[in-house]
Amino acid sequence: MSATEGPPTYKWEMVIDLDRCTGCQACVVACHAENNVRNSSEQECADGRAISWIRIERYVEGTYPNTRVRFVPVLCQHCGNAPCEPVCPVYASYHTPDGLNAQVYNRCIGVRYCGNNCPYTARQFNWFDPQWDAPLEEQLNPDVTVRMNGIMEKCTFCVQRIRRAKEQATRQGRPVQDGEVIPACVQSCPTSALVFGNRHDPESRVSKLAASERRFHLLESLGVEPSVTYLKRLP
């Protein structure tokens, strides 16, 4: 942490290196397990009712047999100027001081204006109550609320892990160290394509990577100030 006066401040951000992503979906599975994301049947997937907080988009270039596939993990971009926030009539969607686009589930009345206004289709609506076939219900994470039918949900940057690390650091009278908060998707990535950290710390890995010449934001022209920076794939 750089030497600053007063308590440490945080702005949580992620960097995704597209040159490292192999499209293995480990992040998708880890996110489901960590965040109690409900399982969806084949029919629900076919009906567009499946829920996933992170998805891997695939782009095929060239023509067979000379094709190349590019993978782009897409999650909530935790926009600094989030279009999903002002449209919520009950203030369920809001911004935290450390840069998270957060949601109060028990305020949500399911109007889905936030989902309509999200340019990244990151918000997911629960059309059904969640069900886990035995013994999967035994692996639910007690740190994360289970969302019911009629509630909108999305990536939280694993806020439960952020809060735990901040509370521990506060008890020990120190700032959160770089690498101390690791969201489930980042933890599970076998190629370290995802990096998470505090952009207010100029020495953090995420700050250094976000300064790369390969950096770009999805739908940058919209001006929503995403907190996820992508690094272009190398030619």
Ligand code: SF4
């Ligand atoms: S990506 Fe979508 S859901 Fe996330 S903050 Fe931006 S507008 Fe809101």
